[in-house]
Amino acid sequence: xxxxxxxxxxxxxxxxxxxxxxxxxxxxxxxxxxxxxxxxxxxxxxxxxxxxxxxxxxxxxxxxxxxxxxxxxxxxxxxxxxxxxxxxxxxxxxxxxxxxxxxxxxxxxxxxxxxxxxxxxxxxxxxxxxxxxxxxxxxxxxxxxxxxxxxxxxxxxxxxxxxxxxxxxxxxxxxxxxxxxxxxxxxxxxxxxxxxxxxxxxxxxxxxxxxxxxxxxxxxxxxxxxxxxxxxxxxxxxxx
Amino acid sequence: xxxxxxxxxxxxxxxxxxxxxxxxxxxxxxxxxxxxxxxxxxxxxxxxxxxxxxxxxxxxxxxxxxxxxxxxxxxxxxxxxxxxxxxxxxxxxxxxxxxxxxxxxxxxxxxxxxxxxxxxxxxxxxxxxxxxxxxxxxxxxxxxxxxxxxxxxxxxxxxxxxxxxxxxxxxxxxxxxxxxxxxxxxxxxxxxxxxxxxxxxxxxxxxx
Numbered sequence: 001x002x003x004x005x006x007x008x009x010x011x012x013x014x015x016x017x018x019x020x021x022x023x024x025x026x027x028x029x030x031x032x033x034x035x036x037x038x039x040x041x042x043x044x045x046x047x048x049x050x051x052x053x054x055x056x057x058x059x060x061x062x063x064x065x066x067x068x069x070x071x072x073x074x075x076x077x078x079x080x081x082x083x084x085x086x087x088x089x090x091x092x093x094x095x096x097x098x099x100x101x102x103x104x105x106x107x108x109x110x111x112x113x114x115x116x117x118x119x120x121x122x123x124x125x126x127x128x129x130x131x132x133x134x135x136x137x138x139x140x141x142x143x144x145x146x147x148x149x150x151x152x153x154x155x156x157x158x159x160x161x162x163x164x165x166x167x168x169x170x171x172x173x174x175x176x177x178x179x180x181x182x183x184x185x186x187x188x189x190x191x192x193x194x195x196x197x198x199x200x201x202x203x204x205x206x207x208x209x210x211x212x213x214x215x216x217x218x219x220x221x222x223x224x225x226x227x228x229x230x231x232x233x234x235x236x237x238x239x240x
Numbered sequence: 241x242x243x244x245x246x247x248x249x250x251x252x253x254x255x256x257x258x259x260x261x262x263x264x265x266x267x268x269x270x271x272x273x274x275x276x277x278x279x280x281x282x283x284x285x286x287x288x289x290x291x292x293x294x295x296x297x298x299x300x301x302x303x304x305x306x307x308x309x310x311x312x313x314x315x316x317x318x319x320x321x322x323x324x325x326x327x328x329x330x331x332x333x334x335x336x337x338x339x340x341x342x343x344x345x346x347x348x349x350x351x352x353x354x355x356x357x358x359x360x361x362x363x364x365x366x367x368x369x370x371x372x373x374x375x376x377x378x379x380x381x382x383x384x385x386x387x388x389x390x391x392x393x394x395x396x397x398x399x400x401x402x403x404x405x406x407x408x409x410x411x412x413x414x415x416x417x418x419x420x421x422x423x424x425x426x427x428x429x430x431x432x433x434x435x436x437x438x439x440x441x442x443x444x445x446x447x448x
Contacts, residue, residue, distance in 0.1 A: 006448075009447065009448075010250065014250075014252050014253045014384070015254070016384065019384060022384070024381050025382045025384060026382075027382070028382035028438070029302075029382075029383075032442050032444075034446055035444055035445070036447045037446040037448045038365070038448075039448055040405075041323065041328075041363065042323075042362060043375065043388075045315075045323040045325060045327045046327070047324070047325065055276075058275070065274055085247050085248050087247070098262040098266075108258075108259045108262055108269055109347070110258065110259075122262075122274050124271060124274060125274075160260070160263055166327060167327070168315045168377070172253060173253060173254070174251050174253055175254040189255060192255075192384050193254075198249070202252060202254070224248045224249060225250065225251070227248075
């Protein structure tokens with residue numbers, strides 16, 4: 001868990017701040033270059049969350065908001081591992097996830113899409129990774145939905161993931177997409193990622209070996225956080 | 241050909257989108273009964289050591305409009321300059337302090353609020369003290385990769401003047417974008433830290 005600074009973030013792999021195809025980014029993108037800051041203790045540490053935080057149904061979106069019934073939609077399991085760039089599992093990582101319901105509607109005051117809310121589906125959950133970095137959640141497959149960007153832009157089905165590693169420098173929010181969805185390659189938000197190979201890192205394959213027969217299909221989604229240097233050969237250890 | 245290095249690539253970021261509050265502060269967004277309380281809503285309790293302060297601010301876009309769908313997170317040391325958690329090797333932080341705060345911008349005004357304590361100084365890599373500061377992370381619709389910045393304290397002029405991070409900022413006129421002025425409101429010290437995503441007074445963001 002202890003260690004040196006985190007590997008430099010590859011800003012050509014991540015989306016740029018200014019991506020005019022995604023219109024909202026135009027006035028929300030910093031125009032000056034970010035100032036490089038080799039990690040200090042303020043970035044190498046980060047909040048750590050314990051199992052006391054997590055309720056029994058927090059990772060089960062079929063149950064955690066149900067009001068006497070089952071959510072409508074295709075039952076799925078999403079599972080995988082949180083790894084760092086060295087390939088090691090990240091234990092105790094807090095994952096938070098949120099999504100639209102099966103009709104593509106979010107449970108949010110400002111959401112205006114005409115698809116109906118599902119009284120048994122809230123659309124949020126969370127879990128902590130195990131000792132080897134693995135996690136699992138159960139939900140319904142979210143629907144695609146239209147959004148005001150181009151006049152006829154639709155988001156592919158997706159689940160948002162927020163991830164805490166061990167250092168605040170690793171903080172990451174991303175989205176998981178579903179194998180085979182033709183909307184992925186038409187989406188202006190997906191297209192903010194410049195490299196097709198990077199987009200593919202966000203597309204979860206169908207994983208029938210983890211399906212529950214006659215119940216739920218499964219998708220596999222691994223998440224990679226920044227790796228960190230060893231301090232073995234560092235001369236100065238203060239602050240590490 | 242050479243041997244290949246075994247590293248993986250970090251998962252690419254995607255925007256938190258307009259509904260980040262569903263996942264990160266569901267009670268605030270009206271989804272009640274799933275979690276007892278929203279994560280990061282309480283940083284202190286009655287026994288937390290240190291000076292009680294409030295950090296407030298808004299996030300402005302390039303047109304000068306306050307964002308109403310941002311999520312702001314902070315991470316800071318306790319009053320003695322120790323970070324909570326197992327990766328702190330210099331001692332054990334105040335058990336009554338979480339160090340982590342998360343605030344949704346108010347849906348009408350966009351204002352974020354943290355009730356916290358003033359942090360102590362923490363060391364730079366070479367052992368020199370850094371001026372007291374709070375690490376800040378901002379996500380919202382239209383922000384493709386979460387933005388890291390720092391808030392320093394306006395009443396720490398002497399410490400700010402020798403802070404090793406602030407000292408290396410070439411454009412001196414931009415340093416003030418990181419320094420929050422202190423005022424008193426109803427007896428509570430309030431630091432106002434407005435964040436400007438674009439424009440002449442663009443906040444300094446860090447590639448950390």
